[in-house]
Amino acid sequence: MSEFQNIGLIGRTESGSAVFSLKRLMAFLEQGGYTVILEQETAAAVTGQGQGARISSKEKLGEQCDLVIVVGGDGSLLAAARALAKFSVPLLGINRGRLGFLTDITPDEIETKVGEVLAGKYIAESRFLLDMSVSRDGKPFGRGSALNDVVIHPGEFIRMIEFDLFIDGQFVYTQRSDGLIISTPTGSTAYALSGGGPIMHPKLDAIVLVPLNPHTLSSRPIVVEGSSEFKIVVREHNVARPHVTCDGHDQVITLPGDVIRIHKKPHRLTLVHPIDHNFYETCRSKLNWQVS
Known part of the structure; x- marks a missing residue:
């Protein structure tokens, strides 16, 4: 049975x-x-x-x-x-x-x-998701979860946004850009790939941060440990109201001073594939990699 x-x-x-x-x-x-x-x-x-x-x-x-x-x-x-x-x-x-x-x-x-x-006859893969929450004046008011990515972007207007990034409590940088993609390995072949991020194997316990059109050529994608916790502070000088979306859904509109927190979700997802599933073959066929 x-x-x-x-x-x-x-x-x-x-x-x-x-x-x-x-x-x-x-x-x-x-x-x-x-x-x-x-x-x-x-x-x-x-x-x-x-x-x-x-x-x-x-x-x-x-x-x-x-x-x-x-x-x-x-x-x-x-x-x-x-x-x-x-x-x-x-x-x-x-x-x-x-x-x-x-x-x-x-x-x-x-x-x-x-x-x-x-x-x-199948292959089971364990994938992790991200939890996102936004707080204003110390009080949470928006949240969401994502299997692919959490994206911070300017919303309906094309304007640069400015924010501070902290990873595990350590200050990383202040960035002016069109936004930031925080992606799981599952999402590394989605929007993060279009933004210039690396392809990550689904088994990796890692998260990639991909800046969207940063205002400096030295700002590159960063790959960090999967257990990392991120804090993003929307700076006071923003004219736009940065939006936060999870897998393109659960949109939260922020204001200057709001704090966005992102970390790995405690519950993992099991994806079932046919027994002949091959990640590299999927990449070859979906991304049109060259075959000699």
């Missing part, structure tokens, strides 16, 4: 192709005798299919499921990760987005690859 019996499904409901793959996946799971639990919005998108499936909120899936399968793009998996990491339920991704670094099963492999995972 498979270790995964209760299987949650989350889908990119605005995508017709994702809904098609969801229905195909549901039929496969139900034929195999698995208990299917649909996330609420996903259930609404597949009306008429899977009448025996249970329906649950995204958070409750973490309590009820042995495995959650996400059908969509990396953004869909990031959202599921933020909601479910605290429950330690593993996630498996089927790609119905564009790049698909995290959702690595293609639609035409659903029965084959998902079947292998359910039979115990």
